[in-house]
Amino acid sequence: MLGRLNHVALAVPDLAAAAAAYRDTLGARVGEPQALPEHGVTVVFVDVGNTKIELLEPLGDTSPIAAFLEKNPSGGMHHVCYEVDDILAARDHLKQSGARVLGDGNPKIGAHGKPVLFLHPKDFFGTLVELEQV
Numbered sequence: 001m002l003g004r005l006n007h008v009a010l011a012v013p014d015l016a017a018a019a020a021a022y023r024d025t026l027g028a029r030v031g032e033p034q035a036l037p038e039h040g041v042t043v044v045f046v047d048v049g050n051t052k053i054e055l056l057e058p059l060g061d062t063s064p065i066a067a068f069l070e071k072n073p074s075g076g077m078h079h080v081c082y083e084v085d086d087i088l089a090a091r092d093h094l095k096q097s098g099a100r101v102l103g104d105g106n107p108k109i110g111a112h113g114k115p116v117l118f119l120h121p122k123d124f125f126g127t128l129v130e131l132e133q134v
Helices: 015-025 064-071 087-096
Strands: 002-011 034-036 041-047 052-058 076-084 115-119 128-133
Touching (some): 015 041, 076 087
Parallel strands (some): 076 128
Antiparallel strands (some): 002 076, 041 052
């Protein structure tokens, strides 16, 4: 069911500073900021060749990233994203296996313009998992 690792997402308190560190200090290719109001975040993707790093900054006080940063003021790993061929089939399989899909269980459109779902971290050893249909 799982395809390749699409990205690792890092919540950061200052998106511009984080993007500059990846670009200027690590020499990575850094994309432009993209506001995603439906997810409550602004994101920047860092291309590291074999995958991407997604830098997340809260977009508004009700952002789930704002709550994450309250607990982790310096930032940290927020989630990992895996690719799947058929997100609805993956969702149904996971639900039948007892995994919890967050939200209403219906995919939303993610930062890459593709359907995404999130899985409860307690079902995956403390790691929030995002699935993205490719």
